[in-house]
Amino acid sequence: MIDKLTASVGTALDRFIQQKQEQFPYATGELSQLLRDIALASKIINREINRAGLAGIEGGAGSNNVQGEAQQKLDMIADVRFTRALSKGGETCGIVSEEMDDIIDTGNHHAKYIVTIDPLDGSSNIDVNVLVGTIFSIYRRRSPIGRPPTEEDMLQQGTEQIAAGYVLYGSSTMLVYSTGYGVNGFTYEPSLGEYFLSHPNMQCKEDGSIFSINEGGYNTFPEGLKEYIETCKEREYSARYIGSLVGDFHRNLLKGGIYIYPSTSKYSKGKLRLLYECNALAFLAEQSGGMATNGYKRILELKPTELHERTPFYVGSKNMVEEAMRCLQQLEKVEKI
Ligand SMILES: O=P(O)(O)OC[C@H]1O[C@](O)(COP(=O)(O)O)[C@@H](O)[C@@H]1O
Ligand SMILES: [Mg+2]
Ligand SMILES: [Mg+2]
Numbered sequence: 588m589i590d591k592l593t594a595s596v597g598t599a600l601d602r603f604i605q606q607k608q609e610q611f612p613y614a615t616g617e618l619s620q621l622l623r624d625i626a627l628a629s630k631i632i633n634r635e636i637n638r639a640g641l642a643g644i645e646g647g648a649g650s651n652n653v654q655g656e657a658q659q660k661l662d663m664i665a666d667v668r669f670t671r672a673l674s675k676g677g678e679t680c681g682i683v684s685e686e687m688d689d690i691i692d693t694g695n696h697h698a699k700y701i702v703t704i705d706p707l708d709g710s711s712n713i714d715v716n717v718l719v720g721t722i723f724s725i726y727r728r729r730s731p732i733g734r735p736p737t738e739e740d741m742l743q744q745g746t747e748q749i750a751a752g753y754v755l756y757g758s759s760t761m762l763v764y765s766t767g768y769g770v771n772g773f774t775y776e777p778s779l780g781e782y783f784l785s786h787p788n789m790q791c792k793e794d795g796s797i798f799s800i801n802e803g804g805y806n807t808f809p810e811g812l813k814e815y816i817e818t819c820k821e822r823e824y825s826a827r828y829i830g831s832l833v834g835d836f837h838r839n840l841l842k843g844g845i846y847i848y849p850s851t852s853k854y855s856k857g858k859l860r861l862l863y864e865c866n867a868l869a870f871l872a873e874q875s876g877g878m879a880t881n882g883y884k885r886i887l888e889l890k891p892t893e894l895h896e897r898t899p900f901y902v903g904s905k906n907m908v909e910e911a912m913r914c915l916q917q918l919e920k921v922e923k924i
Contacts, residue, residue, distance in 0.1 A: 627672055631668050721833075797845070798847070864900075
């Protein structure tokens with residue numbers, strides 16, 4: 588795999604991006620610059636998160652997003668920082684953000700790329716000092732160069748992603764991303780202000796013994812999923828749920844496990860958003876040897892119809908996702924007979 592050839596632990600992110608670009612003689616450097624823009628914005632967010640308690644930027648912003656969810660002050664700050672970095676960087680023509688109802692037109696109508704982003708994931712965890720994240724996907728625009736971005740640009744299926752990743756603001760801050768040649772993780776060294784390669788060529792184990800699901804909605808889960816969860820318990824698997832998707836995904840990627848956010852009576856289509864949560868993580872899961880589905884179909888092949896649409900999400904170690912799907916689908920068949 589290309590990333591494996593040149594990557595060595597300790598390589599600075601900038602250098603790594605440059606090395607990757609040099610492996611593609613016709614690359615223009617625009618995607619590389621876009622990745623740098625995201626990394627830069629993440630450093631600013633990292634600083635804001637670290638001082639949130641002192642700077643008075645914890646707590647609610649007093650507004651709701653298009654999905655009716657209460658926005659935190661840091662949701663808004665992260666949204667502004669990323670939008671500004673991507674607009675000023677010049678490589679992005681349009682953005683879909685969790686925090687904005689409509690497509691954001693950056694004014695860079697000659698730019699090739701569009702970005703979908705959850706600027707701050709797990710934001711209900713900010714006030715209790717538990718890790719949060721940023722999730723992003725990058726696509727090539729579909730509409731002609733020189734025009735404002737359209738829904739056609741934004742509603743692409745996940746298979747069209749040319750890069751995706753997340754930033755995890757945890758006990759250390761990490762940037763994990765893929766351009767379709769494996770997954771690499773970088774740890775932020777705050778005193779140097781730089782990310783360094785710490786997790787080259789990340790691989791999701793085929794099997795695992797961790798299941799991550801908010802069981803509060805158990806009574807309204809699909810019957811087949813209840814059976815899968817009971818199986819996990821019979822096997823004495825570890826139940827781990829942070830409530831920050833990025834964190835739960837990252838742990839299972841490193842250790843082997845499954846994350847599930849199913850349909851419930853509260854969220855009939857699941858809670859997580861296809862465009863700026865599930866597609867990026869599904870891309871990373873597959874790039875690392877894992878799997879991501881909505882319980883029936885591959886996430887990356889779902890055709891989005893709305894900017895903020897939701898989907899049930901089953902992601903992680905391949906054997907676990909397959910078993911959960913079998914349980915889900917078998918019981919459904921029995922119910923229908
Ligand atoms: O509290 P619940 O229902 O378990 O939901 C937790 C999920 O919701 C999210 O917080 C949604 O993300 P946002 O904070 O970006 O809205 C995920 O990170 C997390 O996995
Ligand atoms: Mg989120
Ligand atoms: Mg969010």
